Amino acid sequence: MKKLGWACLVVLIAGVFGISTALLIKEELRVPNWQSASENGWLKVDGAQIKNEHGDEIQLVGLSTHGIQWYRELYTRETLTHLKDELGINVFRIAMYTDPAMSGYVSHRELEEELYRLVDLSIELDLYVVVDWHILEDYNPQMYQTEAKEFFARVSEKYANVPNVIYEICNEPNGEISWRDNVKPYAEDVIGAIREHSPKALVIVGTPDWSKDLTSAAQDRLADENVAYALHFYAGSHNKTLRDTIDWFREKGLAVFVSECGATDASGEGKIYNEAFTRWADYMNEKKISWIYWSVSNKEEGSALLKPDFRAEKMVAKEDAEEQPSILDYLTESGQLFARSVPKRENMQ
Numbered sequence: 001m002k003k004l005g006w007a008c009l010v011v012l013i014a015g016v017f018g019i020s021t022a023l024l025i026k027e028e029l030r031v032p033n034w035q036s037a038s039e040n041g042w043l044k045v046d047g048a049q050i051k052n053e054h055g056d057e058i059q060l061v062g063l064s065t066h067g068i069q070w071y072r073e074l075y076t077r078e079t080l081t082h083l084k085d086e087l088g089i090n091v092f093r094i095a096m097y098t099d100p101a102m103s104g105y106v107s108h109r110e111l112e113e114e115l116y117r118l119v120d121l122s123i124e125l126d127l128y129v130v131v132d133w134h135i136l137e138d139y140n141p142q143m144y145q146t147e148a149k150e151f152f153a154r155v156s157e158k159y160a161n162v163p164n165v166i167y168e169i170c171n172e173p174n175g176e177i178s179w180r181d182n183v184k185p186y187a188e189d190v191i192g193a194i195r196e197h198s199p200k201a202l203v204i205v206g207t208p209d210w211s212k213d214l215t216s217a218a219q220d221r222l223a224d225e226n227v228a229y230a231l232h233f234y235a236g237s238h239n240k241t242l243r244d245t246i247d248w249f250r251e252k253g254l255a256v257f258v259s260e261c262g263a264t265d266a267s268g269e270g271k272i273y274n275e276a277f278t279r280w281a282d283y284m285n286e287k288k289i290s291w292i293y294w295s296v297s298n299k300e301e302g303s304a305l306l307k308p309d310f311r312a313e314k315m316v317a318k319e320d321a322e323e324q325p326s327i328l329d330y331l332t333e334s335g336q337l338f339a340r341s342v343p344k345r346e347n348m349q
Helices: 002-017 021-029 068-074 077-087 111-124 141-158 179-195 214-219 240-251 274-287 333-341
Strands: 044-046 049-051 061-065 091-097 128-134 165-168 203-205 227-234 256-262 291-296
Touching (some): 061 128, 068 091, 214 240, 227 240, 240 256
Parallel strands (some): 061 291, 091 128
Antiparallel strands (some): 044 049
16 A cells, blocks of 8 residues: 555656656666576575575566567567666566467467577576466467477577576466366476476476466476476456465465466456555565566557557667666556566565
């Protein structure tokens, strides 16, 4: 409630004095880089927590792209630098859709090179980076299991010795599938391909029901010890019941990684549920559960981080200019909520 009250006060002051709201919030939203990849190295699951290579608990908080087949022009060095320096992210998720019906990887193999560009850029900026095999309408991960296994074998070989890279092997299994018959055997096969090259990398495994069914995974857990299980939520659709499930799951010594979440309902469109999302963010930050917000796009939908008029070239520094560009000037209501929800460095030590 304090965060919401502060935001309302900012808007009121801006209205009274005719000052830009973005200008007023800049100093409040600026947060330093925290818990970067070079500080922490390889990530290791230890019971319900994710720890760094020094054995200390770590929380990753960051942003996901939208589909890189649609919004790749937004994801430049300048844009990512501003996301890191001004919003304080330490992880960047690359959503590579797979479904041919959505111009995904299976029919557009050139997306692999685009993914490599973004992985390399994230590494250069000292971010952790999630390689997301983004199944959605291709609901069963086994549908393209051969392609996934070959893809993750290549990526893990390329980045075998790079601790920044995290593998999310199936975004949101859904429909008429189960953990036991579909997701688990797929995960065992694909993780095996990754482990041939990168035995220490963190792997995130999606769960049934659009990555909300932790129960079936808890009853039949994977043998691999460095796995976190994906949980996705949207604040307008999912509430305390799901948080209670997370608590139950973690009490069993299993790690949750919220690899996608948002402040709208599950459609990604419509209104922003400020209070509901703030409850979620406070919960995750208190328990040091890593989370990634959907999405860095300028699409005209509620979940978009950026306003429709955002263009990547607007983030290029201007020589001798009195005021340099700021991504804070282009944040939507959703983007401003994310910025206020990122934990400050001094609270994360």
